[in-house]
Amino acid sequence: xxxxxxxxxxxxxxxxxxxxxxxxxxxxxxxxxxxxxxxxxxxxxxxxxxxxxxxxxxxxxxxxxxxxxxxxxxxxxxxxxxxxxxxxxxxxxxxxxxxxxxxxxxxxxxxxxxxxxxxxxxxxxxxxxxxxxxxxxxxxxxxxxxxxxxxxxxxxxxxxxxxxxxxxxxxxxxxxxxxxxxxxxxxxxxxxxxxxxxxxxxxxxxxxxxxxxxxxxxxxxxxxxxxxxxxxxx
Amino acid sequence: xxxxxxxxxxxxxxxxxxxxxxxxxxxxxxxxxxxxxxxxxxxxxxxxxxxxxxxxxxxxxxxxxxxxxxxxxxxxxxxxxxxxxxxxxxxxxxxxxxxxxxxxxxxxxxxxxxxxxxxxxxxxxxxxxxxxxxxxxxxxxxxxxxxxxxxxxxxxxxxxxxxxxxxxxxxxxxxxxxxxxxxxxxxxxxxxxxxxxxxxxxxxxxxxxxxxxxxxxxxxxxxxxxxxxxxxxxxxxxxxxxxxxxxxxxxxxxxxxxxxxxxxxxxxxxxxxxxxxxxxxxxxxxxxxxxxxxxxxxxxxxxxxxxxxxxxxxxxxxxxxxxxxxxxxxxxxxxxxxxxxxxxxxxxxxx
Ligand SMILES: Nc1ncnc2c1ncn2[C@@H]1O[C@H](COP(=O)(O)OP(=O)(O)O)[C@@H](O)[C@H]1O
Ligand SMILES: [Mg+2]
Numbered sequence: 001x002x003x004x005x006x007x008x009x010x011x012x013x014x015x016x017x018x019x020x021x022x023x024x025x026x027x028x029x030x031x032x033x034x035x036x037x038x039x040x041x042x043x044x045x046x047x048x049x050x051x052x053x054x055x056x057x058x059x060x061x062x063x064x065x066x067x068x069x070x071x072x073x074x075x076x077x078x079x080x081x082x083x084x085x086x087x088x089x090x091x092x093x094x095x096x097x098x099x100x101x102x103x104x105x106x107x108x109x110x111x112x113x114x115x116x117x118x119x120x121x122x123x124x125x126x127x128x129x130x131x132x133x134x135x136x137x138x139x140x141x142x143x144x145x146x147x148x149x150x151x152x153x154x155x156x157x158x159x160x161x162x163x164x165x166x167x168x169x170x171x172x173x174x175x176x177x178x179x180x181x182x183x184x185x186x187x188x189x190x191x192x193x194x195x196x197x198x199x200x201x202x203x204x205x206x207x208x209x210x211x212x213x214x215x216x217x218x219x220x221x222x223x224x225x226x227x228x229x230x231x232x233x234x
Numbered sequence: 235x236x237x238x239x240x241x242x243x244x245x246x247x248x249x250x251x252x253x254x255x256x257x258x259x260x261x262x263x264x265x266x267x268x269x270x271x272x273x274x275x276x277x278x279x280x281x282x283x284x285x286x287x288x289x290x291x292x293x294x295x296x297x298x299x300x301x302x303x304x305x306x307x308x309x310x311x312x313x314x315x316x317x318x319x320x321x322x323x324x325x326x327x328x329x330x331x332x333x334x335x336x337x338x339x340x341x342x343x344x345x346x347x348x349x350x351x352x353x354x355x356x357x358x359x360x361x362x363x364x365x366x367x368x369x370x371x372x373x374x375x376x377x378x379x380x381x382x383x384x385x386x387x388x389x390x391x392x393x394x395x396x397x398x399x400x401x402x403x404x405x406x407x408x409x410x411x412x413x414x415x416x417x418x419x420x421x422x423x424x425x426x427x428x429x430x431x432x433x434x435x436x437x438x439x440x441x442x443x444x445x446x447x448x449x450x451x452x453x454x455x456x457x458x459x460x461x462x463x464x465x466x467x468x469x470x471x472x473x474x475x476x477x478x479x480x481x482x483x484x485x486x487x488x489x490x491x492x493x494x495x496x497x498x499x500x501x502x503x504x505x506x507x508x509x510x511x512x513x514x515x516x517x518x519x520x521x522x523x524x525x526x527x528x529x530x531x532x533x534x535x536x537x538x539x540x541x542x543x544x545x546x547x548x549x550x551x552x553x554x555x556x557x558x559x560x561x562x563x564x565x566x567x568x569x570x571x572x573x574x575x576x577x578x579x580x581x582x583x584x585x
Contacts, residue, residue: 048473049472050469050472050473069477070472070473071472071474071475071476071477071478074472074473074475079473080473082469082470082473086467086469086470086473088462088463088466088467088470088471089466090462090466091462091463095462098456099456099459099460099463099474099476100474102456102460102474102475102476103474103475146474150474
């Protein structure tokens with residue numbers, strides 16, 4: 001579904017991605033793990049069009065999309081939930097969700113909205129509230145719901161558990177494991193332990209390159225990975 | 235003071251037209267954080283578009299008003315593409331647009347023989363159209379940039395200059411007037427002493443109608459939500475699939491159409507059109523959006539009635555030469571006591 005080859009990106013003179021290659025097969029959950037600054041967010045931003053890659057290829061559904069405008073890429077069914085939640089704080093919860101369906105023209109938007117409210121009851125209670133007033137966990141639910149409103153073929157999640165209380169982190173991962181029944185997921189996490197539990201396959205990024213890859217269970221047992229990323233129990 | 239009811243009526247309809255102008259002004263500010271000083275020139279051209287429709291095309295005024303709004307809307311979009319968008323990001327289409335505009339201007343104001351004049355104008359317009367299309371389709375700008383805050387202000391002052399010169403070259407610097415008898419003149423009695431003329435009723439009614447439509451568009455439609463989303467975060471908006479440049483063009487269109495409507499309505503009510511008419515409303519409009527809270531549409535509407543009243547009452551009871559002084563006084567008072575405006579909180583668009 002998504003095939004990335006030799007993706008290179010830079011911020012001015014600083015090269016952040018130095019040829020990243022990986023694949024996300026349809027129906028799978030692929031994790032992208034790595035330390036802070038490894039280039040995980042840059043990878044997602046280069047795929048979604050927020051950042052123009054310097055080189056390499058991004059194929060989504062057999063279409064070459066490297067360098068496309070972000071809104072056109074979203075319209076193809078690739079939804080990114082960016083790092084740090086990014087709710088539209090001045091708009092209400094419901095308006096945020098409705099904007100999630102911006103690229104859609106079908107008549108089932110109202111039905112999907114009810115679905116989201118069923119899945120996230122907190123959002124229903126707060127639908128008329130300004131999104132800025134939600135707690136961190138609620139905002140994370142909101143951006144997940146908003147992304148789902150676009151009926152994405154591929155969902156790219158950037159550190160969905162970052163900065164959340166342990167109980168909320170569990171809730172977020174529970175929701176992600178429910179979502180994997182419905183859509184393909186590319187999951188970026190620093191919390192490698194949790195990410196590997198959920199994923200089928202994983203890539204480890206280091207300094208803008210893929211340092212290692214393999215099925216998630218295999219990486220979970222790899223002593224090098226355990227030491228570098230799974231050392232501290234959380 | 236026995237004519238107070240009459241003055242209040244005058245303040246009301248003038249305030250309503252001012253509200254149209256100011257809501258468009260504040261809308262663009264809320265989305266882009268720029269003060270489009272060419273809003274006054276758009277207002278003036280709105281009035282002249284209607285004037286052209288009525289005098290040259292012999293259209294009834296009921297067609298001329300919406301036509302003027304559409305014309306002023308497109309003018310504002312064109313202004314964005316020529317004066318503001320190149321500051322955000324430079325594209326090859328933008329350069330073509332500029333080239334077409336210069337050819338167009340040459341045709342419009344150059345000292346050419348009649349045939350060559352029209353060929354130049356039409357080819358300029360075609361090149362501009364090509365530039366629009368190219369600009370719309372381009373994925374990659376030649377350059378995106380951060381420009382100093384002053385740049386759009388200077389850019390819009392330049393645009394005002396061009397638009398006013400263009401109007402002077404077409405209509406002369408003197409006052410133009412609509413043909414008489416467009417409207418019945420017999421006023422309605424509101425109270426025993428206070429009257430309101432049919433044209434003033436039209437100004438008030440149409441302004442209130444447009445205010446309701448705007449509030450519906452901004453609050454209840456996907457387009458309005460997209461406009462507010464961009465005001466909040468352009469980046470997040472892109473991720474939601476919003477074509478930011480297109481929505482910004484829509485914003486400018488709405489803003490320009492509102493300014494155009496205000497221009498026609500006040501032009502009709504005072505039956506006085508002149509190329510410099512934008513300068514005066516510009517000052518009042520700027521006061522309104524600051525008093526209302528920059529970016530707040532509802533605040534602008536309410537503040538417009540306030541400023542409209544102050545203008546009318548100061549002329550009626552003090553002296554006409556003090557009118558702008560009182561408006562300025564209000565501006566300074568608000569800036570001293572509540573710099574974010576009476577209804578202002580932050581920079582986002584609210585209604
Ligand atoms: N906006 C930016 N400007 C300059 N450098 C950046 C910017 N964003 C990220 N970088 C650099 O790019 C590298 C990769 O960053 P990032 O993709 O955010 O890493 P991760 O998401 O894995 O933590 C880091 O070295 C970081 O310092
Ligand atoms: Mg990151």
